[in-house]
Amino acid sequence: MNQSSTSVVAARLPKIAYGRGLRVYDSQGREYLDASGGPAVFCLGHGHPEVNAAIHKQLAQIAHGYRYTFSSEPLEQLMALVQRGCGAALTHMVFVSGGSEAVESSMKLALQYHSARGDMTRRRLIARRRSWHGNTLGALSLSDYRERREPFEGALLDVIRIGAVNAYRPPMGVMAEEVAEFCAAELEQAIIAHGPETIAAFVFEPVVGSAGGVVPAPPGYAARVRQICDRYGVLMVADEVMSGVGRCGSWRALAHDDVVPDIMAIAKGLAGGYMPLGAAVYSEQVAEPIHSVHGGPLTGHTFTGHTVACAAGVAVQRIIERDGLITMVKQRGEWLKSQLREMLSDEPAVGDIRGRGYFIGIELVADAATKIPFPPEKRLYLKIRDQAFACGLICYPNGGNVDGVSGDTVILAPPYNSSEAELTEIIGRFQASLRAALAQIGR
Numbered sequence: 001m002n003q004s005s006t007s008v009v010a011a012r013l014p015k016i017a018y019g020r021g022l023r024v025y026d027s028q029g030r031e032y033l034d035a036s037g038g039p040a041v042f043c044l045g046h047g048h049p050e051v052n053a054a055i056h057k058q059l060a061q062i063a064h065g066y067r068y069t070f071s072s073e074p075l076e077q078l079m080a081l082v083q084r085g086c087g088a089a090l091t092h093m094v095f096v097s098g099g100s101e102a103v104e105s106s107m108k109l110a111l112q113y114h115s116a117r118g119d120m121t122r123r124r125l126i127a128r129r130r131s132w133h134g135n136t137l138g139a140l141s142l143s144d145y146r147e148r149r150e151p152f153e154g155a156l157l158d159v160i161r162i163g164a165v166n167a168y169r170p171p172m173g174v175m176a177e178e179v180a181e182f183c184a185a186e187l188e189q190a191i192i193a194h195g196p197e198t199i200a201a202f203v204f205e206p207v208v209g210s211a212g213g214v215v216p217a218p219p220g221y222a223a224r225v226r227q228i229c230d231r232y233g234v235l236m237v238a239d240e241v242m243s244g245v246g247r248c249g250s251w252r253a254l255a256h257d258d259v260v261p262d263i264m265a266i267a268k269g270l271a272g273g274y275m276p277l278g279a280a281v282y283s284e285q286v287a288e289p290i291h292s293v294h295g296g297p298l299t300g301h302t303f304t305g306h307t308v309a310c311a312a313g314v315a316v317q318r319i320i321e322r323d324g325l326i327t328m329v330k331q332r333g334e335w336l337k338s339q340l341r342e343m344l345s346d347e348p349a350v351g352d353i354r355g356r357g358y359f360i361g362i363e364l365v366a367d368a369a370t371k372i373p374f375p376p377e378k379r380l381y382l383k384i385r386d387q388a389f390a391c392g393l394i395c396y397p398n399g400g401n402v403d404g405v406s407g408d409t410v411i412l413a414p415p416y417n418s419s420e421a422e423l424t425e426i427i428g429r430f431q432a433s434l435r436a437a438l439a440q441i442g443r
Helices: 049-061 073-086 099-116 137-142 146-152 176-194 221-232 253-257 284-294 307-322 325-343 380-390 420-440
Strands: 016-020 023-026 031-034 090-096 124-128 160-162 199-204 235-239 263-266 278-283 350-356 359-364 396-399 408-412
Touching (some): 073 090, 073 278, 073 307, 090 099, 090 284, 099 137, 099 199, 099 235, 099 263, 124 176, 160 176, 176 221, 221 235, 221 253, 278 284, 307 325, 325 359, 325 420, 380 396, 380 420
Parallel strands (some): 124 160, 124 199, 199 235, 235 263
Antiparallel strands (some): 016 023, 090 278, 263 278, 350 359, 359 408, 396 408
C-alpha cells in the first residue's frame, strides 16, 4: 500500500471493483476479506441485495426531500426503528451524513439545551485522553489523537481533558479493579475545579475505538459518570459512532452498562456503509427546553434526513432485527475473542485482546510483563496492515495508543452476518500476517 500513516490516504491504492458479503475485489481480481468493515462500518458486508433494492426503489421515486420542505416515509420509519433500538428514554433525533457530523450536532444540542434554559455560562466541554470523535473542528477539539490534531492546534476549542479509562493500562499507582472509581472521581474533580456552572457536557466513547484500539470502560464506570453528571447538571454525551447500533452485541453500547446518556451520536452501522448516514439522538429532557424556546434543534445540514440514505438505513436495520444479528454478535463475539486468544497464545507480543461483540482490539507490546510498547520507529501497526493486505485481509491498525506516539493496536470488526467459517478464516489470515510483520522487525 506504500502508506506511512493511517490518517492520510496514500497516493496509490488498488481500485475497488465490487464486493459480496465479507469479500471485496479490486480491479485486478484480487480478493480481500474485509475483517474490519472498513473502519467498523459495513455491518452487513457488501452488495446485500435487499439493501440495494431498497435504495433503487427509493431513487425511482425521489432522491431527497429537503428537510425544511418535506418529511418522508423512510425518515419516519427510520426514526421509529432508532427509537425502538434506543429504548423509551431517547426519542428525538437529527439525522446527518456521518459520525463527525453526529458528534458535532451532539455538541451543539448540549450547548443549545443550556442556552434554552438560560444557563449561558455552561460553555465548556470535558473529554478524555486517547479518544477520537471526528474530523470536523469541533469533534477534533474533543479528540486526543496526536497525529490527526497537530496540524490544527491553535484553532481548536479549549476542551477540558481528563485521563483515559483503560484497565489494561491503569493510571500510575492504581490497581485495575480501582480504575472505574478513580477515573470517575477524576471527572468529578474536573467539574468542581472548573466550576459546575461552566460545564455543558462530558463527551466520551463507551468503548474507545481507533484512538485506543477498542477499550471498553470497566464495570461501574458509566454508572458513576451518570451519577456525577446528574449531580452537577452536566449532560452525558455518548459517542457511539463506532461502538453502537449493534457492534458490541447490544443496540446501544451503553446498554451493556445499563446506563442511558442524555445525547448519543451514532453512524457507521446505521446504514452499514450503503449510504452516508448518522444521527444525534437525544432525550425528552434535552428536547423540552430546545423545542419550547427555539422551536427545534439548531443543527443539521442540507442532506439532513436524506431520503435515500434513510431508506438504506431502514433496510439495514430491518435486516439486523429480522435475522437476530445483534444476539448473534453478542454470542459469537465471545467465541471470536476466545479463538483469537487461543490462536495467538504462543505469541508474546500480544499484550491484550479485548472488546465486546464484533468490536475486537489486539494490542501489541515489546514486553508482556511490563507492557512496554514497541519503539514507534518500528511502525509495527503499519507493517501489520501491509502484511495483512498482501495476505488478502483488511484490518484496522492504529499507532500511538499509549502516549500519542508509542503503541500498536489492530481492530477487527467483521460484518454482523459473518459465518463461523469466515471468522475462522479471518483469524488464520491475521495470525499469519502478525507473525510476518513481527519477523519483519526482527521478532
